[in-house]
Amino acid sequence: MRTALALALAACAAGPPAAAAQEGPFKLPVEEAVLPNGMRILVVERRDVPRVHCSLWWRVGSVHERPGVTGLSHFFEHMMFMGTDVIGTTDPKKDVELNARIEAAMTAIRGIKLRRLEARRRGAPPDPADEKRHEELSKEYEALVEEQKKITIPEHLSKIFQAAGGTGLNATTSYDRTNYFVELPANKLELFCWLESDRFLKPVFRSFYPEREVVKEERRMRTDSTPTGLVNEAYWAMFWQAHPYGWPVLGWMSDIDQYTLVDAQSYFDTHYSPENATAMFIGDVRKDEILDLCSRYFGRLKPFPRKRDPIVTVEPEQNAERRLAAEVDAQDEVNVRWHGPSGVHRDSPALDLLMNVLGGRSGRLYRPLVEEKKLALDVESWYWSLRYGGVIHLGATPREGADPGELEKALDAIVRDVQENGVSARELQKAKNQVTADLVRTFKTNAGIAQQLGYFETIGTYRDFFDYMKALETATGEELRRVATQYLRPAGKNVLVLRRKAKK
Amino acid sequence: MRTLALLLPFLLQDIPDHPDKLSYKRLRFEVPDPASMRVRLTTGTVAFLVEDAALPVVDLQVYLKSGSFAEPRGKEGLADLTASLMRTGGTATRAPEALDEELDFLAANLGVSMGDVTASATLSVLAKDLDRGLEILVDVLRNPAFRQDKLDVLKAQALEGLKARNDSTASIEARESNLLFYGDYPLNRLETKASVESITREDVAAFHRSAFHPSKFLVAAAGAFRKDELVRKLEAAFKDWPKDETRPLEIPKVSHAPEPGIYCFHKEGKNVNQGRVTIGHLGIDVHHPDVQAVRVMSYIFGAGGFSSRLMQKVRTEEGLAYDVRSDLRPGTSYPLVFKIQFQSKSESCVTAARLCLDELARIQKEGVREKELRDAQQFYLDAFPGFFFSTKIQTASTYAQAELLGLPEDYYRTYRERIAKLTLEDIRRVAREQLRPDRFAWVVVGNIPAIKAGDPKRPGTLADLGPVRDVPLPDPLTLERPKSP
Numbered sequence: 001m002r003t004a005l006a007l008a009l010a011a012c013a014a015g016p017p018a019a020a021a022q023e024g025p026f027k028l029p030v031e032e033a034v035l036p037n038g039m040r041i042l043v044v045e046r047r048d049v050p051r052v053h054c055s056l057w058w059r060v061g062s063v064h065e066r067p068g069v070t071g072l073s074h075f076f077e078h079m080m081f082m083g084t085d086v087i088g089t090t091d092p093k094k095d096v097e098l099n100a101r102i103e104a105a106m107t108a109i110r111g112i113k114l115r116r117l118e119a120r121r122r123g124a125p126p127d128p129a130d131e132k133r134h135e136e137l138s139k140e141y142e143a144l145v146e147e148q149k150k151i152t153i154p155e156h157l158s159k160i161f162q163a164a165g166g167t168g169l170n171a172t173t174s175y176d177r178t179n180y181f182v183e184l185p186a187n188k189l190e191l192f193c194w195l196e197s198d199r200f201l202k203p204v205f206r207s208f209y210p211e212r213e214v215v216k217e218e219r220r221m222r223t224d225s226t227p228t229g230l231v232n233e234a235y236w237a238m239f240w241q242a243h244p245y246g247w248p249v250l251g252w253m254s255d256i257d258q259y260t261l262v263d264a265q266s267y268f269d270t271h272y273s274p275e276n277a278t279a280m281f282i283g284d285v286r287k288d289e290i291l292d293l294c295s296r297y298f299g300r301l302k303p304f305p306r307k308r309d310p311i312v313t314v315e316p317e318q319n320a321e322r323r324l325a326a327e328v329d330a331q332d333e334v335n336v337r338w339h340g341p342s343g344v345h346r347d348s349p350a351l352d353l354l355m356n357v358l359g360g361r362s363g364r365l366y367r368p369l370v371e372e373k374k375l376a377l378d379v380e381s382w383y384w385s386l387r388y389g390g391v392i393h394l395g396a397t398p399r400e401g402a403d404p405g406e407l408e409k410a411l412d413a414i415v416r417d418v419q420e421n422g423v424s425a426r427e428l429q430k431a432k433n434q435v436t437a438d439l440v441r442t443f444k445t446n447a448g449i450a451q452q453l454g455y456f457e458t459i460g461t462y463r464d465f466f467d468y469m470k471a472l473e474t475a476t477g478e479e480l481r482r483v484a485t486q487y488l489r490p491a492g493k494n495v496l497v498l499r500r501k502a503k504k
Numbered sequence: 505m506r507t508l509a510l511l512l513p514f515l516l517q518d519i520p521d522h523p524d525k526l527s528y529k530r531l532r533f534e535v536p537d538p539a540s541m542r543v544r545l546t547t548g549t550v551a552f553l554v555e556d557a558a559l560p561v562v563d564l565q566v567y568l569k570s571g572s573f574a575e576p577r578g579k580e581g582l583a584d585l586t587a588s589l590m591r592t593g594g595t596a597t598r599a600p601e602a603l604d605e606e607l608d609f610l611a612a613n614l615g616v617s618m619g620d621v622t623a624s625a626t627l628s629v630l631a632k633d634l635d636r637g638l639e640i641l642v643d644v645l646r647n648p649a650f651r652q653d654k655l656d657v658l659k660a661q662a663l664e665g666l667k668a669r670n671d672s673t674a675s676i677e678a679r680e681s682n683l684l685f686y687g688d689y690p691l692n693r694l695e696t697k698a699s700v701e702s703i704t705r706e707d708v709a710a711f712h713r714s715a716f717h718p719s720k721f722l723v724a725a726a727g728a729f730r731k732d733e734l735v736r737k738l739e740a741a742f743k744d745w746p747k748d749e750t751r752p753l754e755i756p757k758v759s760h761a762p763e764p765g766i767y768c769f770h771k772e773g774k775n776v777n778q779g780r781v782t783i784g785h786l787g788i789d790v791h792h793p794d795v796q797a798v799r800v801m802s803y804i805f806g807a808g809g810f811s812s813r814l815m816q817k818v819r820t821e822e823g824l825a826y827d828v829r830s831d832l833r834p835g836t837s838y839p840l841v842f843k844i845q846f847q848s849k850s851e852s853c854v855t856a857a858r859l860c861l862d863e864l865a866r867i868q869k870e871g872v873r874e875k876e877l878r879d880a881q882q883f884y885l886d887a888f889p890g891f892f893f894s895t896k897i898q899t900a901s902t903y904a905q906a907e908l909l910g911l912p913e914d915y916y917r918t919y920r921e922r923i924a925k926l927t928l929e930d931i932r933r934v935a936r937e938q939l940r941p942d943r944f945a946w947v948v949v950g951n952i953p954a955i956k957a958g959d960p961k962r963p964g965t966l967a968d969l970g971p972v973r974d975v976p977l978p979d980p981l982t983l984e985r986p987k988s989p
Contacts, residue, residue, distance in 0.1 A: 187530070188886075210822065224776075429609070
């Protein structure tokens with residue numbers, strides 16, 4: 001897939017990612033090492049089957065982009081499957097030469113596109129001479145691509161991994177991180193280290209422009225052509241006023257259409273320094289062996305001399321409610337979101353517990369809204385915490401004929417009740433039981449463990465588990481009441497109301 | 505300039521210049537022995553139980569043969585409603601609210617679901633709460649109360665769901681494909697407003713009685729329990745049920761074949777800038793002798809993810825689709841559809857389809873290369889443990905479902921041998937025998953006028969690829985279609 005949005009949405013649907021427990025109901029023996037170049041290695045030995053889930057988590061995501069190159073992190077992730085001077089081509093020398101000629105043609109085309117934008121800004125028609133030149137350049141470009149195909153081994157990296165028994169080979173991009181992963185037979189770990197260190201040592205961005213078309217198709221599939229894709233994108237952009245989280249991970253179509261090889265190279269040179277990565281090996285693996293492989297292979301990656309700039313923009317406190325209303329080909333919905341803190345913030349466990357108290361069939365929302373007042377068909381609540389902030393979400397599907405305004409008021413009243421009267425001891429204990437057990441369940445599979453460790457390595461380090469778990473255990477009802485009051489403020493509401501488009 | 509190019513030579517020691525030069529230790533994987541986990545209870549229930557103390561959790565799954573295939577005509581939607589109401593409608597001695605409250609407090613997950621020919625109930629519970637969890641699970645399976653107010657909520661939800669039928673091109677494609685390929689077949693017993701509204705508590709109770717009985721259950725469980733103790737608990741849970749009133753599930757033969765051609769479904773909306781295309785015909789079921797040959801051929805052709813020919817051609821080389829694949833999986837109870845599927849911007853659907861058909865003609869004519877076959881075989885041989893046995897619960901569930909569906913007894917034991925012995929000739933033969941372009945029917949969903957026109961810069965329109973028919977979308981609630989324009 002090489003997915004972006006799917007992951008973001010899946011994370012939403014599944015509720016907030018949670019942490020591993022070192023104390024409490026069970027132990028997860030995580031072994032940690034740091035290479036001299038700063039790259040982190042985590043190993044969890046499990047001997048169920050002779051397979052290992054291998055992944056590389058880079059703390060590089062759409063948050064690191066800027067207007068004009070939105071979606072570049074995700075596009076870059078696609079590029080990382082195109083190979084190196086060894087993988088993906090039969091003639092590296094000619095490949096370099098063709099890449100340069102392709103780039104020259106596309107740079108000229110980009111000039112025309114920019115002039116077209118300028119004409120459009122003035123409401124003027126595009127320059128006919130430019131359009132003619134565009135056609136010639138396109139032909140030239142296509143001929144070069146055809147020539148490059150002759151020396152390209154398409155999907156070479158995938159073929160090698162799969163022929164080695166690799167499954168689930170893929171990568172995903174999100175706001176804070178990009179992860180590359182595959183599950184391999186236990187005897188193929190050196191292959192992983194070879195291919196992964198090779199592609200981050202000397203990537204070659206070949207098939208750059210055809211892949212741009214693939215990413216446009218991905219955007220059409222996930223966003224444009226779906227009933228609510230564009231509206232959800234607008235809702236997300238409304239939510240983040242200042243923070244670079246506001247643009248879509250997939251990027252705006254106009255930006256995807258303009259990336260250049262230079263953009264991708266400079267992105268790599270800024271962010272893909274080994275101290276921004278964690279490699280994880282979960283499964284039938286021996287720590288000493290894998291650490292030896294890692295230092296031999298990943299030790300080749302040199303830290304970049306210049307550290308990237310930190311993310312300094314802080315989302316300003318929201319002091320006025322924001323609303324978005326849309327008519328769509330989809331069922332009615334009322335969604336309310338508030339800003340929450342980072343996943344490593346000390347309030348994060350209390351918010352996870354609070355959302356658990358509100359949600360679920362025995363939670364605060366379900367019975368009054370679905371069964372007693374019959375305003376809703378279903379309700380949901382989650383807190384999705386990223387590295388620099390979080391999203392607190394309450395949502396409901398109105399029943400046929402129910403007034404969304406009334407449903408929103410009823411949601412408000414339930415929130416107010418928690419803010420004024422807090423939660424009961426049993427509610428608190430139930431939430432702790434559920435949050436903890438859900439977390440334990442994610443450790444049933446190698447991939448589940450990787451997902452959890454990777455989440456914490458993205459927002460802090462896996463050691464932040466321990467603080468999270470301790471705080472979860474010791475959280476009080478008073479804390480839940482406080483975070484409800486502090487974060488779910490009336491002036492901090494971001495509301496999306498969806499109504500089904502009337503039939504023509 | 506990239507600084508990474510400054511490699512120190514000594515670091516390169518031991519690192520071969522190509523991954524093909526790496527060598528690997530031999531890896532052995534013994535297929536877990538189903539007999540070691542299989543237990544037949546005195547109630548007739550068969551269980552596959554695996555002790556696994558890694559986490560303080562128990563997973564228990566109950567499988568049975570039932571589902572939408574068992575719905576009486578006019579009561580479409582009954583199977584789903586029965587499953588959901590078992591979970592939410594309380595039991596004879598537990599009010600729904602009390603049941604939800606207790607499960608949530610125990611942090612237990614309990615679910616009941618119905619597919620087309622199989623149903624399941626699943627319990628995930630902390631090991632310390634196993635007795636309580638099992639008691640509730642069995643109560644739900646045996647004594648559901650089907651409370652009317654809960655049925656009303658579920659029916660309202662189902663009706664709201666019906667309205668969404670034509671919302672996305674993906675859901676239109678899935679539904680219309682089934683209707684086209686299977687015609688009047690139980691798979692196409694689709695709920696309508698009338699059928700959902702007609703469903704009563706009595707219908708639900710009768711459906712429940714006709715499906716659920718321990719003598720028909722296959723149980724899979726794994727987790728922190730002692731096997732002999734769990735056997736005793738299951739014996740106790742399943743004894744003394746009322747007499748078995750279940751009815752065997754009938755799975756008729758598919759007798760329908762659509763008239764070949766291109767069936768187009770227009771989706772309104774100026775945001776709809778991508779078409780979805782399915783091209784296919786009915787395939788084989790899992791008892792067919794060529795099932796592994798078809799699997800490997802399909803892997804090479806279009807089911808093998810990024811490595812597949814369709815992906816390389818249509819996506820990686822041409823940039824015409826994000827996702828393109830073939831799906832030639834065998835059915836386990838009835839034949840599934842062999843299909844090619846992709847999504848592409850409206851104007852390039854014709855070109856993408858043409859490329860897929862060219863690839864199909866190529867594999868039929870030339871077969872595959874030896875390296876492709878070897879790589880595909882190696883994939884299945886090496887990845888095999890991960891497909892079916894990656895966790896203890898997956899292992900138990902693999903065997904429980906195999907027995908439920910009547911897979912050949914040696915299916916998993918011989919799975920790898922049957923892959924390993926395939927020859928180039930086998931692949932070429934099944935590509936010719938099993939892929940039948942002359943029978944292809946297409947489902948095309950999206951902005952149909954734009955899709956039909958094709959790409960002005962590339963040859964051909966949709967009509968060049970076969971007879972094109974426009975089919976209006978049905979009313980989402982009644983499934984009645986307006987007269988064709």
